[in-house]
Amino acid sequence: MQPDTSVQRVLIYRLGSLGDTTVALPCFHLIERAYPNSRRILLTNFPVHAKAPASAAVLGESGLVHGYMRYTIGTRSPSELLRLAGEIRRFAPDVLVYLMPVRSAKAARRDRWFFRLAGGVKRIVGVPAEEELVRIQDQATGMFQAEAVRLGRTVRVLGDAAPERLENWSLRLTAAEKDAARFALGELADRPLIVCGPGTKMQAKDWGQENWRALLTKLAVGYPGFGLALIGAKEDAEISEYVARDWPGPKVNLCGRLSPRETAAVFEGANVFLGPDSGPMHLAACAGVPCVIAFSARGLPGVWYPAGLQHRVIYHKVNCFGCNLETCIVEGRKCLTSITVEEMAEAVAAVLDPKLVVLRD
Template sequence: MVQRTLIFRRGSIGDAVVSLPALSAIRDRSPEAELAILTNAPVMGRAAHIEAVLGRADLISEYFSLPPGGGGISSMRQVRSAIKSWSPDKLIYLSEPSSIISLLKEYLFFKACGIKNIEAMPFAQSLREYQPKSDNIWESESERLLRAVGLPWPAKLEINFSDEEQNQAEQIITDKITGNPFITFSIGGKLPDKDWGDANWSFVLEKLSAANPSLGLLLIGAEDESVRSAALAQNWRGPVLNLCGKTKPRLSALAMKQAIFYLGHDSGPMHLAALMEVPCIALFSARAKPGAWFPHGDNHHIFYPWEMADSVSNKAGFRTAGSSILSIKHDEVIEACRKLLI
C-alpha cells in the first residue's frame, strides 16, 4: 500500500520556493509515497497559492486549502472531511512556527483529521529559532526546515516544467523583448516596511536605462502591482514587458530565466529568480536575521541594514523592521547593477 504524507506549509510564492529543499529531501527519502500539501487559501487574490509554484506533477499530487483567517466551523469541517477521505498516514509540519497556543490548536485539528503520526511540530525552542551559521549570517528558512525533518540538502530540487510551459515563456520574451538583453524588476514585498519607496526605485531605473538605452526591462509581480510598476518604468528607454498579474508564477519564473539579474525587494519573485539561478540584487529590511530569507545561492548582492542585525530576533516567524530599508543608498544599488552589466 502506498504511503500518504500530508505536508503543512502556509504561505505563497516565496514560502513555496524555500520549502522545496525539504520537500525534495522528503521525496528522496520516500520516492514511492504520495505527497499532499495543506496550506492557506490566498486572501483576495493578493498572493498566489502554493500550487501555482509547485504545480501537480511528480512531487505533489494533492492540495488542501484552509480558509483565509481560519474560516468558520462549517468550512473547517469541509477541510477535515477532505483530508480524512484522502487518509494520510502522517503529517509533516513544514511551516513557520505558530504561537504555542495556536500550535496546540493545529495539533488537535490534525488529530481530528485522523492523522496518527505527526512529525516536526515546532514545540521545541530549537525549531522556533534560526541558528547562527557564521559571522552575522544565520541559517535560512530552507535549512531550518531540513533541520526539522532531519534530512540533508537534496542533490536536486524537484520542480519540473513542461515543454509547453518552457515554449510559452520563450515565446513571450521573444515577442516582446525582441532579442535585447534584459533585467527583471519587481516591487513585490507587499508590506510597507519592506518597501524602498518609489523615489528610490525611479531614480535607480532611470540611471540604469540612461547608461544602457537598449537594455530590456521585465516587470514581474501581482496584478495589483502592475500600475505602480509601469509608473516606475515610464522613463525606461529600452523595451518594457509588464507581466504583473498576466502570467502565473511558474511562467514568470521561466520568463526570468535569461535575465542578466533580478532587481527588487525581498519577495516571492526574488525567490523565483534565485530558483532559476538568476543573480539577485535584493533589498531587505531588518525583518528577520540576515540569511533567514536571503535568496538561495552565492551569486547574489544583498542589501541589508547590517547595523541593525544584532537587534533583530532570531525567532522564526517574528518580524520587526520599521523603516530600516530606507538606510540603503541608491548609489550603492546602482553600482551593484553596473558591475553585472559590464
C-alpha cells in the same frame, strides 16, 4: 534514509503565500524522494474567494504534490474543524509531514493533538522539539538560519533536503510555460536582460518608486545593450510603468500578464533581478539568477534571503530591525530609506558578467 515505497498517502502541512511555498521546495523534493510511490496532498490556506491556493501557482504541474486540501487560517469554528478532520480521515494519510513556520510550543502541541485525534494520523514527521522552536544565529556573522535550511532540519529524518543544491529548487517548468514566457518577452528573449519587480503590497518593504526609477535610469546609461522586463501582479503595472519611464532601450511591462510559473520561466533568460523582499525574488533564485534586493529590516537578516551565494542583499541593520511590522510609521522605514541608489547600482555591477556589458564611447 531509503525510499519508503510502502507509503501510499502523504499529507503535507504548509501554510503561506508564494514565497512561503517557494522556500519549502527542497523539502517538497525530499518528500518525493522519500515516498516516491505516494499520493501527496498539500494542506494549505486558500486566499479568500479563490478556488486554488497560492501554493498551486508555484507547484503547478511539477508532480511534487498531486492535490490540495483547504485549511482556514485561525479558524475556531467547530463545524470547520470537523469538516477538516473528516476530510483528513477520508484521505487516510500514512504519514503527515509538518512544514510549518516557527511558532510557539503550545501551537505545535495543539497541531499534533489535532492530527492524531481528530484526523486519525498515526505517523507525524517534522513537528519540532521545543528547543528547535527558535531561530539559530551565527554569532560570527550575525546572520540567522535561512527558513529553507530550518525546514530541512525539521524533516531530516527523511534525508537531506540539501537546499544548497540548485536542482532541489527546480520548479519543473513545462514547455508551455517556457513558450509563454518567450512569447511575452518578444525581441527581449534574445538580449541580455534585466528583470525588475518594484511592486510590493507591504508598505514596510517599499523602497519607493522614485528610488527604483532613479536606479533604472542609472543602469540604462551603464548597460545600453540590455533589455528591461517589468514583472509583478496586475496591481503593480502602474508603478512599473512609472519606474521604467526613462529607460531608452527595449522594454516590456509584463505585470498581470503571466502566471507566477510563467514569470519563473522569464527568469531563466535573465541576467539579474532587481526588487524588494518578495515572492518573485524567490522565483528568480530558483532559476539561479543573481538578485539585487533592497531588503527591509522588518525581518531577521538571513531568514528570508534568496537561496544561493550569487546575490547581493542590501540590508541595513538599524536599531529596530526584526520589528515584523507591515506598516512602519514611527521610524519612517529608515532601514529602506537609508539604502542609496548608488549602493544598489554597485551591487548590480558586482553580479553582472562583464562580458555582457556594452560600454559607450
